[in-house]
Amino acid sequence: MNFRSFKLYFHFTKYQRTGIFLLFIIIIGLQLFYLFSDFNVSEQTNPEKEKWLSLQSEIDNEKAVKKNTKPTIFLFNPNFISDYKGYKLGMTVQEIDRLMAFRKQNKFVNSAEEFQKVTGISDSLLNKISPLFKFPNWVQHKTEFKSNKPDFVKKEFPKKEKLPVLDINQATQEDLMKIYGIGEGLSSRILKQKEILGCFVSMEQMKDIWGLSPEVVSELNSHFKAIIPPTLKKINVNDASLKELAQFSYFRYGLAKQIVTYRSMNGNFENIEDLAKIKDFPVEKAKIISLYLEF
Structure with a gap:
């Protein structure tokens, strides 16, 4: 092996050696930064989210209670059993039809025995569903109700005070x-x-x-x-000033100005019909307005 040629691979210039040294410094610095830094991201607390999470446990408890609670059994009047209700109780179609036909005659069953007699259900089914029957009170306590109607006491109302006109x-x-x-x-x-x-x-x-x-x-x-008093001071339409006409409740300033203009150009008004010819005059109230005016 020629070590001389191998040595050439490790021969660096001054600038190259400086660059390699700085690279090692950077690598070591990054390693130390990674080693001592805490990269755990703290979760931001959301008050609204915490509120709903706190309620979730209550909701779960309510669901658990409802799941373990036995369904409430309600009593019912067997005279008003529907097809679906009869099916859920275990009655056959024929038994339900017998009850429906009996009810169409405007008749009622008043006991569990009558119900079995009309529908023809078995004893076992009757024993199962009869505890759920609820008949009206008058059926269960017939002797407590009187056949005659109670006497009604006529209630006298105070006479309305008659006011004079x-x-x-x-x-x-x-x-x-x-x-x-x-x-x-x-x-x-x-x-x-x-x-x-x-x-x-x-x-x-x-x-x-x-x-x-x-x-x-x-x-x-x-x-x-309404009685018009003799002391009523009427407005003379032909002599009243713009201010006096504008102060009248049924005239506005604009209408009062038109009245004065019309009067100066066409002469005096003879009656309410002449006055009603002016634009925007409240014709529907002409009769009432005429009682406040004189011509």
Whole structure:
């Protein structure tokens, strides 16, 4: 073997030796880092997950209890056995049909013996299912029930207080609160609306008050009527200013402005029909509005 040629393989330059030395340093450093480092990843705790996991044990316990619990057996009236129920009890199709035919005659079995007589089931099956039968109380305690009907005591209700028909414009809050469905809030709302208008000229105006149901309005019409007081100050449509017209509850500023414009261009209004020709005039309330105006 020629050692000289073999030696050539281990002949390195200065830079190569430095590189090999640094490589060994890196390898050793990585080995030490791997040896002393802890690579165990700590699990992040999720409160929601822990909550459900804690409940899982309770759910498992509940399932175990239900699994070990015997099913509850409910008693039943054998007169109302269905085809499926009879099959589950062990009855044959013929036995079920006999019971169905008996029931179609509007007849009832009132004991286990009658049930066997009608259906023809065996004694062994009767002994098995008869403890599950439940007949009405009147069948089991016939002697405890009287054949005659009990005497009913006629109950007298207090007579409804008959209220006199009053003028809605003279009604107080106490008078309004006597109407069924009207409390302190609605009665105050009615009186406030009367104050804004000056008075009510028609009971139809009750429909415009927010919160009054049709039933309550009907009750108000039964106990009140609208009497226009002679002191009502009417609005002269032909002389009233824009401000006076705009303050009227049934007119808005825009409508009041149209009235003044129409009046200045076409002359005075003769009646409510002339006034109703203006655009956006509430024609459906023309009759009520006319009672507040003069021409």
